[in-house]
Amino acid sequence: MRFAYWSRELAGWGLIAVGLWQFWNTYTLLTNRRIFEAGPSAFIAFIIFRGGLHLLKVAVAAQAARSLADPAQPHTRKASRMATRSVAPTPVKTVVPGPKSRAAAAAANGMAD
Template sequence: MRFAYWSRELAGWALIGIGLWQFWNTYGLISNRRIFEAGPSAFIAFIIFRSGLHLLKVAVAAQAARSLPEGAQPATRKASRMAVKSVAPTPTKSVVPGPRSRAASANGAAN
C-alpha cells in the first residue's frame, strides 16, 4: 500500500513538471508571434498541470487517511429541528386536496 502513495506522489510531480515545461513552450510560441499555435498549447499545459495538482491532493489525502486509527468513525450529531409553525393564511386542517364540486358543497358532503 505504501507504494501506491509514492507512485501517486511521483506521478503528480512529474505531471506538474511536464505542465510547466509545456507552459514554457507556450511562452516560446508567443514570443515568436505564433498566437494560433499557442492557444491549444496553453490549454494542454493547463490540463496537464491541473492533473498533477489533483494527483498530489489525492496522495496527501491517502496519506492522511492511512494515519487514522482502524475503527475511527466521524462523530455525527443528531440534527435538531426547530418547531415549525405555519405561516400560511389558511389552516392546514381546513384544506381539502383536490377540487370540490358545487353540488357537493351545497349538500354539505365531504367535510
C-alpha cells in the same frame, strides 16, 4: 500499499513538471508571434498541470487517511444533549378531528360545568 502513495506523489510531481514545461513552450510560441499555435498549447499545459495538482491532493489525502484510527474499533462519545420538552400550543387530545358534545369537550379540557 506504500508504493501506491509514492507512485501518486511522483506521478503528480511529474505531471506538474510536464505542465510547466508545456507552459514554457507556450511562452516561446508567443514570443515568436505564433499566436494560433499557442492557444491549444496553453490549454494542454493547463490540463496537465491541473492533473498533477489533483494527483498530489489525492496522495496527501491517502496519507492522512492512513493515519486515522482503525474503523474496526468504533469510537463512541457520550451524548450531551439537553432534555427537550414540547412547545406545542395545544394538547394532542383536543386537536383530534370529529364532532364532540359540549360536555365531552369540557371534560377533555379539564373544565367542569
